[in-house]
Amino acid sequence: MNFAPTIEAVHHGALLSASEAGPAPKRLVVAYGFWIFLLSDIVMFAAFFAGYAVLVRATAGGPTGAELFDQTNVAIETACLLASSFTCGLMSLAANTRNRVRTYFFALVTFVLGAAILALEIREFGDMIAIGATPHRSAFLSAFFALVGCHGLHVAAGLVWLVVMMAQIATRGFRPAVERRLLCFSLFWHALDIIWVGLFTVVYLMGVSP
Amino acid sequence: MTEAQYGRAPGDNSSDPVEAWEPSGLLVYTIGLLLAVLLTTTSFWVANTSLLWAPGIALGLAVLAIAQMGVHLVFFLHITTGPDNTNNVLALAFGVLIVFLVIAGSLWIMADLNEMMPPAELMDLHMQH
Numbered sequence: 001m002n003f004a005p006t007i008e009a010v011h012h013g014a015l016l017s018a019s020e021a022g023p024a025p026k027r028l029v030v031a032y033g034f035w036i037f038l039l040s041d042i043v044m045f046a047a048f049f050a051g052y053a054v055l056v057r058a059t060a061g062g063p064t065g066a067e068l069f070d071q072t073n074v075a076i077e078t079a080c081l082l083a084s085s086f087t088c089g090l091m092s093l094a095a096n097t098r099n100r101v102r103t104y105f106f107a108l109v110t111f112v113l114g115a116a117i118l119a120l121e122i123r124e125f126g127d128m129i130a131i132g133a134t135p136h137r138s139a140f141l142s143a144f145f146a147l148v149g150c151h152g153l154h155v156a157a158g159l160v161w162l163v164v165m166m167a168q169i170a171t172r173g174f175r176p177a178v179e180r181r182l183l184c185f186s187l188f189w190h191a192l193d194i195i196w197v198g199l200f201t202v203v204y205l206m207g208v209s210p
Numbered sequence: 211m212t213e214a215q216y217g218r219a220p221g222d223n224s225s226d227p228v229e230a231w232e233p234s235g236l237l238v239y240t241i242g243l244l245l246a247v248l249l250t251t252t253s254f255w256v257a258n259t260s261l262l263w264a265p266g267i268a269l270g271l272a273v274l275a276i277a278q279m280g281v282h283l284v285f286f287l288h289i290t291t292g293p294d295n296t297n298n299v300l301a302l303a304f305g306v307l308i309v310f311l312v313i314a315g316s317l318w319i320m321a322d323l324n325e326m327m328p329p330a331e332l333m334d335l336h337m338q339h
Contacts, residue, residue, distance in 0.1 A: 024217070027219055027222070028217065028218070028219045028222075030219075031219030031220055031221060032297060035220040035298060035301060040305075042309060046309040049313055050312050050317065053317055054317065054320040071254070075254060082247060082250065085243075085246075086240075089286055096235075183219065183221055186221055187220060187221040190221065190282060190286040193282055194282045197282065200253075201253060201271050201272065201274070202275075205253055205254065205271050
């Protein structure tokens with residue numbers, strides 16, 4: 001991967017300076033702007049992570065992470081999210097070649113896997129609330145529900161966005177505007193996966209290991 | 211398209227016919243998936259094994275997580291060190307700096323605060339129980 005741009009640059013001549021090259025294509029401007037948004041989203045998650053890390057031992061005599069977390073559940077969620085990130089990549093490849101059937105197929109797989117994560121998260125929350133481990137039981141649980149719930153909200157928003165994108169492809173076809181939104185969607189979905197990596201490590205694995 | 215003159219959008223896997231011989235998109239995603247699965251399985255193993263030195267496990271998990279985030283950035287988000295990716299990498303570097311300051315700063319300040327607090331019997335306000 002790394003050598004490709006270098007050879008490309010040789011092929012086209014060196015990169016022009018911004019003043020010589022003129023305005024950048026819209027696809028690039030939109031994706032870069034969305035990249036900045038994603039980074040700010042990650043900074044927001046960092047604040048939730050910091051809050052969780054500070055409050056993780058503030059259980060106020062209530063249940064601790066080691067007593068509450070089910071590793072099998074987390075492993076299934078992680079597998080679903082990794083697989084959905086992969087199928088999201090395949091979807092953007094199919095969209096690049098404007099292959100409708102494959103785009104729909106991989107979008108459907110991505111949606112099902114995403115919905116599975118959301119369902120598992122909701123079930124986990126439900127089980128915890130049923131045994132009295134609600135967000136107002138302790139500061140640790142408040143921080144836990146805020147952090148994991150915020151990720152869950154992002155997944156839910158991503159699922160809605162994916163449905164909207166498929167409707168747009170169906171009604172408007174592969175227009176440049178639709179393709180730009182698809183690119184932003186795949187950035188969003190992959191970024192969610194990166195946040196989940198931090199989440200399952202910090203919350204679940206560090207929470208259950210002695 | 212002469213997008214190379216402007217740089218590359220984050221997440222854009224080039225479909226430029228000029229570079230048809232570069233590793234195909236499918237291959238890149240597959241390698242990314244395999245590495246991610248490998249790192250995730252190692253993380254779960256590290257958290258559950260009794261073979262490793264217990265105090266080092268948290269650090270090991272952090273290293274594995276950061277490595278996996280790197281794999282995701284390179285293979286799924288297509289962030290590279292190439293000259294057409296400078297803007298994306300600079301924005302990412304700034305984001306990482308802020309994330310580091312927020313997390314490390316909070317942990318440092320709050321640990322310090324807990325240390326300064328009077329013992330729990332006198333004042334039941336601190337966060338370590």
